[in-house]
Amino acid sequence: MRVPVAGVLFALASVAPLPALSRAAPPWPDSQLTRTQAVALLQTFNADLLSHPSATLTLEGWCGAHHLADPAKIIAQRDRIEKPLSAEDRQLMGIGADEPVRYRRVKLACGGHVLSEADNWYVPARLTPEMNHILDTTDQPFGKVVAALHFRRETKSAETLWHALPGGWEISQSLPRASRPLAIPDQVLRHKAVLYDGQGRPFSLVVETYTSELFAFPAPPGSATPR
Numbered sequence: 001m002r003v004p005v006a007g008v009l010f011a012l013a014s015v016a017p018l019p020a021l022s023r024a025a026p027p028w029p030d031s032q033l034t035r036t037q038a039v040a041l042l043q044t045f046n047a048d049l050l051s052h053p054s055a056t057l058t059l060e061g062w063c064g065a066h067h068l069a070d071p072a073k074i075i076a077q078r079d080r081i082e083k084p085l086s087a088e089d090r091q092l093m094g095i096g097a098d099e100p101v102r103y104r105r106v107k108l109a110c111g112g113h114v115l116s117e118a119d120n121w122y123v124p125a126r127l128t129p130e131m132n133h134i135l136d137t138t139d140q141p142f143g144k145v146v147a148a149l150h151f152r153r154e155t156k157s158a159e160t161l162w163h164a165l166p167g168g169w170e171i172s173q174s175l176p177r178a179s180r181p182l183a184i185p186d187q188v189l190r191h192k193a194v195l196y197d198g199q200g201r202p203f204s205l206v207v208e209t210y211t212s213e214l215f216a217f218p219a220p221p222g223s224a225t226p227r
């Protein structure tokens with residue numbers, strides 16, 4: 001499998017570089033079985049995201065279950081860029097045009113595997129001073145920093161970016177027969193979600209793009225090896 005480097009959850013101003021990538025797993029064979037397994041895995045991961053408020057903890061669970069790192073710990077690295085929140089998204093969050101909003105873009109990695117890239121806009125006035133200080137001065141993931149808000153996550157959109165099985169696959173005779181490695185695109189899934197605190201106030205908007213490195217482990221049992 002090609003393992004390219006490609007979001008809630010965010011890092012700090014002066015953060016250490018991400019660790020080197022772990023040894024690449026053997027390539028997955030490009031077969032109907034493997035593609036079906038990939039669909040099932042991506043659907044499972046998507047369901048986990050939809051049923052839990054913290055993407056950070058979901059990624060840590062995935063990383064541990066698939067032995068991508070030991071210990072399975074998410075590390076965030078911030079890209080120091082700025083991106084304004086659109087008028088449409090301000091309306092989605094229920095905040096006015098003059099409400100101060102901070103922005104973070106981070107890569108979330110486990111064992112050197114970059115599993116997602118996340119854009120996060122948040123309202124500092126709806127966080128505690130301590131939370132804002134931690135976000136400004138440490139590399140702790142956003143979801144863990146704001147956990148005391150007892151937040152819930154409302155997904156606004158969930159878009160599958162990679163369809164391992166083409167339309168009509170169940171009656172097609174042209175699917176590959178494990179003669180080559182499975183090519184997985186850099187981006188496989190994207191979520192857009194709003195986080196609400198315990199009082200029901202929206203305080204963060206996140207757009208998370210998940211990468212092919214979710215599959216950076218050996219192919220599931222039963223898969224043939226490419227020749």
